[in-house]
Amino acid sequence: MHTKESLIPDLKQLDINVEGTLLVHSSYKSIGAVKGGPDAVLDTLSAYMKAGLLVLPTHTWEYINKENPVFDVRRSPSNVGILTERFRRRPNVFRSEHPTHSVAALGKEAESFTKEEYRHDTPCARQSVWGKLVDRDAKILLIGVDLTRNTFIHGIEEWVDTPGRMTESYEDLYSVLRTGEKVRVPSRRHSGSHASEHYWKVEEILLEEGAMSRGTFGDADVRVVDARKTADLLTELLLKNSDLFSDNEPLADEWRYYFQNKHSKS
Template sequence: MHTKTSLMDDLKQLNIKKQGTLLVHSSYKSIGDVKGGPATVLDSLSRYMKEGLLVLPTHTWDYINKDNAVFHVLESPSNVGMLTEKFRKRKGVYRSEHPTHSVAALGQDAKYFTENEYRHETPCARASVWGKLLDRKAQILLIGVDLTKNTFMHGIEEWVNTPGRITDTYTDLYSILYSGEKVHVPSRRHCGSSSSEHYWKVEDLLLEEGAMRKGTFGDASVRILDAEKTALLLSELLVINPALFSTNEPLTDTWRYYFHD
C-alpha cells in the first residue's frame, strides 16, 4: 500500500523540481491502494512542492455553456477528476476565475498566478495561466493519463493560431468572482475536430527529443513533460503542418529526419 512518504519518494525519483512549477493531470484510480486515499495523494504533492507552485486543472468546459452560462469560482465543481475537485477546496488553494478552463494553485505566488483569468476570451490564451506555465518553464506530470489529457497542448495550438481550433463567434458566459461580482466573459470556445484525441501521435517524438520522459507514481505509469521544450517542438511542427492533429494518422519518419538533420 502506498503512503505519503512512498509517494513523495516517487516524486523525488521522477526528478520533479521542488522549487519549480508543477502542473498535474491525473487519474486517481491508476495510483492503486493508498493509505488515507485521495487526501494522502494531495498531501504528498503539496508537501513535496511546498517551496514551489503546485497546479491542478479544475475545468468546467463540460457543463458551462450557452444554456448554463454562469461559472462560480467557489461552487462550480471540476469536471476533470476526483483529485482536482478535492484540491480546489483545500486551505490555501487559489482557483482562477476563467469560466471553462480554470486551474487551482497552491504556493507562495498562487494568488498572483491565478488572478484576472476571467479577462481572457479563449480557453488557453498566451497571457493566461497556460502561457505562464511556459514562462515559468514548468513541468507537467500526467499520472495515469496520456497526452490526450494535456491541456497545455491546446495552448500551443492557440498560440500558433492553428486554423479551426477556436470559434470565430463568442458565447456569452459569466464568472462569479471571489469578490461576489458577476462579470461578463464573452468566450470563444474550442471547436472543430477533437484534436486532443490525436495528441498521442507525437509521444515518440517528444521522448526522442528529450521533451518528455516516463516513470511511475504509485502503481501509475506517468509522463513528465518539460513545458518549454514541448512548446518549442510542437510550435515548429504546427507551423509546418497546421493539420498535424486533425487526423489520427501516425507521424511518419519524415518528422524524425527533419529534427535530426
C-alpha cells in the same frame, strides 16, 4: 498499499524541481490503493512542492455553456477528476476565475498566478496560466493519463492560430469572482473534431527530443512534460504542418528525420 512515505520517493525519481512550478493532470484510480485516499495523494504532492507552486486543472467546460453560462469560482465543481475537486476546496488554494478552463494553485505566488483569468476570451490564451507555464519553465505531470489529456497542447494550438481549432463566434459566459461580483466573459471555445484525441502521436518525438520523460507514481505510469521544450517543438511542427493533429495516423517519419537533420547541422 501506497502511503505518503512511499509516494514521495516516486516523485523524487521523476526529477521535478521542488522550487519550480508543477501542473498535474491525473487519474486517481491509476495510482492504486493509497492509505488515506485522495487526500493522501494531495498531501504528497503538496509536501513535495511546498517550496514551489502546485497547480491542478479545475475545468468546467463540460457543463458551462450558453445554456448554463454562469461559473462560480467558489462553488462550480471541477469536471476533471476527484483530485482536482478535492484540491480546489483546500485551505490556501487559489482558483482562477476563467469560466471554462480554471486551475487551482497552492504555494509560491499562487494568488498572482491565478489572478484575473476571466479577462481572457479563449480557454488557453498565451497570457493566461497556460502560457505562464512556459514562462515559469514548468513541468506537467500526467499521472495515469496520456497526452490526449494534456490541456497545454490546446494552448500551443491556440498560440500558433491553428486553423479550425477555435470557434469564430463567442458565447456569453459569466464568472462569479472571489469577491462575489458577476462579470461577463465573451468566450470562444475549442473546436476541431476532437483534435486532442490525436495528441498521442507526438509522444515518441517528445521523448526523443528530451521534452518528455516517463516514470511511475504508485501503480500509475506517468509522463513528465517540459512545458518550454514542448511548446518550442510543437510550435515548430504546427507552423510547418497545421494539420498535425487533424487525423489519428502516426506521426510521419519525415518529422523525426527533420529534427535529426537539424541536430546534425547545429
